[in-house]
Amino acid sequence: MSFHSNDKRASDAPPAGVPTTNWQEWSQERALAATLFDGLAKDGIDTPGITRDSYGAGEQRAHERIAALAHAWGLEVRTDAALNLYVTFPGRDRSLPAALTGSHLDSVPCGGNFDGAAGVVAGMTVFSRWLRTGFVPAHDCTVMAIRAEESAWFPLSYIGSKAAFGMLSGDDLCILRSDDNRTLAQCIEALGGEPDRLRAGEAFLDARAISRFVELHIEQGPLLVERNLPVGIVTGIRGAFRFRHAQAIGEYAHSGAAARGKRKDAMLAVARLIIALDHDWDEAEIEERDLVITFGRVQTDPKRADFSKVPGHVAFSIDVRSIEPDTLLRLEACVRLRCAEISASSGVELDLGLQTHSKPAVMDAALQASLLNAAAIHGIPTMKMASGAGHDSAIFASQGIPTAMIFVRNENGSHNPAESMTMEDFACALQLLEYGLTCEY
Ligand SMILES: [Zn+2]
Secondary structure, eight states, rough: OOOSSSTTTTGGGTTTTTTTTHHHHTTHHHHHHHHHHHHHHHHHTTTTTEEOOOOOOHHHHHHHHHHHHHHTTEEEEEEEEOOOOEEEEEOSSTTSSSEEEEOOOOOOOOBOOSTTTTHHHHHHHHHHHHHHHOOSSSSOOOEESSOOOOEEEESSOHHHHHHHHTOTTTGGOBBOTTOOOHHHHHHHHHHTTTHHHHHHHHSOOOOOOEEEEEEEEEEESHHHHHHOOOOEEEEEEOOOEEEEEEEEOOOOOTTTTSSSGGGGHHHHHHHHHHHOOOOOHHHHTTOOOOOEEOOOEEEEOOTTOOTEOOOOOEEEEEEEEESSSSHHHHHHHHHHHHHHHHHHOOOOEOOOOOEEOOOOEEOOOHHHHHHHHHHHHHOOOOOEEESSSSSSSSHHHHHOOOOEEEEOBBTSSSTTTTTTTTTHHHHHHHHHHHHHHHSSS
């Protein structure tokens, strides 16, 4: 269990390949960040994990903790109609477009302490360094603590960042919270927000007044751990197409008596589809395309299926993701072609059902180059990588704002209590974030 960020400080050494000088220079920031994470963990403890429910008591406590800290440090604090929190460090020329950083403070039920919160703690820690050293950036820099990114509580992602740009619809505000059936509007209003202004499409953020958005987040896959790297620079957030409720419709028959040539085995048809698409994935890999394909749900009907019956019906899902729009289009054509081929040869109807899409979000090339440059300057080993999961950054990129993401090594995945990030790795990411916020752009 690693809610407490100093669990791993026993090693007391920089990550492999990182010069000792940087590591020492950021020792005060590492200590402060550990304290901030421990405070958030204390507020969110919900054994066996951490719960910061969107527009609920857990998320609210986290927002209050960050706002109180910002007030104590004398920084500017604002909230919008959706109760996103903005902490601003004033720059030398306040008329220049601001640099934004931040992430979400909510969590899934019984999740970990770092998913989301790391991005807010990172921005606050960089600000504390500037206060300590007397540094003043050329332009305003703002940490945004974003509301309700996780779709665990309301069936919609990126609620806070969408709201900040006036992108929530009246229908969105009527969605129900999963545990108590209150509407999103009721939950926002109960905490002092103004759903009517959101319903009217009022935007708090103006993309033209924002020079960049840089989000720091824990990595949710195993790549950085496998490659022994403290941080990664994100190239893009994968888009997806999904068939959530596909079905194979064959014919139930006696497993002993039905001749092979006469069977319409729905399970075999789905298995053939899975293998065929796995071969298509092989080909995409040879062409070095970014792609992941998942059949997350494959099920026979528990009422009708039996060991002694040829399965006549299988419900399944297909989730295909890539950062490349043309790869998504190509795979969609592959899925339809494979289904047609398998249906024709097996007599099993493959009905894909309703399709849903999300567009890939490409991270800004110049910002990526700046972050790679910062890593080279500070001697921090890193790699470029795609983000498999969605993030608020996708909304900022969709508004035409140059957007970048820094991933921090994290063991054991995310959305679970075993999330684990060391303060040493976090300090490496802070150095990149500081550069990303202040570099000329
Ligand atoms: Zn997250």
